[in-house]
Amino acid sequence: MLFSFIDPFVLFSKTHCCKLCGSIVSPITTSTTSVSSKKVVTCRSCETSKGIELIAVPYVFRYLTSELISMNIRLNLTIK
Numbered sequence: 001m002l003f004s005f006i007d008p009f010v011l012f013s014k015t016h017c018c019k020l021c022g023s024i025v026s027p028i029t030t031s032t033t034s035v036s037s038k039k040v041v042t043c044r045s046c047e048t049s050k051g052i053e054l055i056a057v058p059y060v061f062r063y064l065t066s067e068l069i070s071m072n073i074r075l076n077l078t079i080k
């Protein structure tokens with residue numbers, strides 16, 4: 001009954017994922033120019049922004065992914 005009081009959207013985190021390589025740690029946000037405030041998300045592995053999607057994942061999954069990366073284990077997600 002404890003979870004009935006918690007908003008389920010609080011448990012999830014929005015993150016960018018690259019559909020081409022399946023990584024949620026490779027996409028980075030950069031500004032198009034130093035003057036403009038427009039942000040572009042680009043995958044560092046693929047060096048393109050073509051396959052970037054915004055997905056909702058549990059925050060603990062993002063944490064697990066970053067911990068695995070520190071042990072040189074990479075997760076690949078398949079997004080449909």
Ligand SMILES: [Zn+2]
Binds near residue numbers: 023
């Ligand atoms: Zn990629």
